[in-house]
Amino acid sequence: MKLKVENISKLKLDGTYLFKDVSFSLYGKEIITISGPSGVGKTTLLKCIAQLVIYEEGCVFFNDKTPEEYGVPNWRTRIIYVPQRTPIMPGTPLEFSQKIRTFRSQQLINKFYDDPIEISGRWNIPEELWEKNWNQLSGGELQRISLAIALSCRPEILLLDEPTSALDPKTCHLVENTLKDHACIMVTHNPEQEKRMSTHRIVLKSPYVENENNNEHLLVDI
Numbered sequence: 001m002k003l004k005v006e007n008i009s010k011l012k013l014d015g016t017y018l019f020k021d022v023s024f025s026l027y028g029k030e031i032i033t034i035s036g037p038s039g040v041g042k043t044t045l046l047k048c049i050a051q052l053v054i055y056e057e058g059c060v061f062f063n064d065k066t067p068e069e070y071g072v073p074n075w076r077t078r079i080i081y082v083p084q085r086t087p088i089m090p091g092t093p094l095e096f097s098q099k100i101r102t103f104r105s106q107q108l109i110n111k112f113y114d115d116p117i118e119i120s121g122r123w124n125i126p127e128e129l130w131e132k133n134w135n136q137l138s139g140g141e142l143q144r145i146s147l148a149i150a151l152s153c154r155p156e157i158l159l160l161d162e163p164t165s166a167l168d169p170k171t172c173h174l175v176e177n178t179l180k181d182h183a184c185i186m187v188t189h190n191p192e193q194e195k196r197m198s199t200h201r202i203v204l205k206s207p208y209v210e211n212e213n214n215n216e217h218l219l220v221d222i
């Protein structure tokens with residue numbers, strides 16, 4: 001299994017580059033962390049890979065095929081993006097996790113699901129929370145439940161935006177232990193987490209500046 005990101009560049013609204021020529025590959029169950037200062041483009045890079053944001057240059061391939069070849073819904077079923085803050089939806093997490101299984105792209109690709117309640121139980125989420133409304137959940141509960149729903153769909157790759165930022169250290173370790181068995185690209189602001197989790201790392205070190213020594217912009221340690 002291979003994800004290849006080839007020379008992805010993203011322009012800001014003012015026409016200057018947010019980041020330029022980001023290239024790396026993920027093989028099998030590796031974990032690539034993305035770190036760097038606030039506003040440098042980490043979330044946007046994940047969203048480009050997820051095909052949630054248009055990028056001006058470059059290509060992404062999964063097993064040598066482009067998102068267009070898969071079709072975007074199919075791509076997003078294989079490569080699931082979990083946002084930093086889950087949007088509050090109507091209904092309960094249990095209803096949402098059941099609804100996802102009715103999506104056409106899921107039905108075409110996924111024959112089997114894992115049990116999200118069992119997954120989140122490993123991270124100390126009691127079963128009854130699954131029947132509470134989304135707006136009654138704490139930030140840490142939202143984070144773990146959203147991640148459990150994503151994992152239950154058995155994605156080939158998880159794109160995670162600060163997946164443990166709302167968790168206490170002990171619960172964070174429980175989640176990390178589960179993630180270690182999966183292919184992930186994950187944004188983190190925590191240098192200790194970067195050390196613990198990354199098989200490889202990308203650092204968006206500073207905003208891209210035209211005509212400067214752009215070795216300063218990006219470190220791809222892969």
Ligand SMILES: Nc1ncnc2c1ncn2[C@@H]1O[C@H](COP(=O)(O)OP(=O)(O)OP(=O)(O)O)[C@@H](O)[C@H]1O
Pocket residue numbers: 011012013018036037038039040041042043044045053054
């Ligand atoms: N679709 C888009 N097109 C152009 N610019 C965008 C787009 N989405 C976000 N931006 C801009 O890109 C910049 C970087 O935002 P982004 O959320 O990717 O940063 P980040 O490194 O993840 O920050 P943080 O660590 O604070 O979460 C912001 O100035 C934002 O306004």
